[in-house]
Structures are given as structure tokens and as C-alpha cells.
Amino acid sequence: MAVDMNVEELLIMGDSDLIIRQAQDEWETRDIKLIPYKQHMEDLRKWFKFVEFRTPDLNLLKYVDAQEAGKIMDEVHSGECGSHMNRYVLAKKILWASYY
Numbered sequence: 845m846a847v848d849m850n851v852e853e854l855l856i857m858g859d860s861d862l863i864i865r866q867a868q869d870e871w872e873t874r875d876i877k878l879i880p881y882k883q884h885m886e887d888l889r890k891w892f893k894f895v896e897f898r899t900p901d902l903n904l905l906k907y908v909d910a911q912e913a914g915k916i917m918d919e920v921h922s923g924e925c926g927s928h929m930n931r932y933v934l935a936k937k938i939l940w941a942s943y944y
Contacts (some may be wrong), residue, residue, distance in 0.1 A: 846892075853894040864897045 846854055858864050865871040866882060873882045889895050908916065916938060 847888070852892060854892050854896070856895065856897045858897065867897050 856864075856867075862871070863878075866873045866878070867885055873879055
């Protein structure tokens with residue numbers, strides 16, 4: 845779609861740090877199932893002048909001390925905050941609980 849619209853600059857947001865770092869060539873792609881996708885992404889990149897990959901900054905625990913961080917992680921992983929969820933939703937729940 846972006847290629848068809850002649851987009852020159854592309855910002856790609858993702859919640860998988862692994863995939864983003866592999867796309868940026870910071871980490872090697874070892875999973876044989878992911879190699880064709882990475883190659884396809886590299887082929888698509890050639891259509892753009894600038895491509896940036898980003899993950900949301902979810903380093904929320906840097907604003908609390910070690911004891912409070914441990915308490916937050918225990919509560920979150922014990923199920924008190926609901927079922928296990930992706931890290932974006934998890935970060936929002938931590939913010940909503942005023943742990944920042």
C-alpha cells in the first residue's frame with residue numbers, strides 16, 4: 845500500500861523487540877521460518893528513501909526503586925492485574941495502577 849502511494853519515508857511501529865532488532869540488522873535472524881519474511885522486508889525497503897523501525901519505550905520500571913519494581917512485577921505476574929497480556933497492554937496497566 846505504501847509503495848503504491850509513493851511514500852518516501854516510512855515509520856514502522858512494532859511491539860516485538862526481537863523482530864524490530866532483526867529488521868534493523870542488530871540481531872541475526874536464526875529462525876528458518878522468519879528468514880523469508882526478513883528477505884521480503886529487505887526487498888520492500890529498497891522502495892523507500894528512509895525507513896525507521898521503532899518499539900514503544902516501555903522502560904517504566906526505571907522510575908521506581910528495586911523493591912517497588914519487584915512488588916510491581918510480582919503483582920502483575922501473579923494475575924492480580926488480570927490475565928497475561930502483551931507488554932504494551934501490561935505497561936498501560938502498570939501506568940493505570942500509578943506505578944510510575
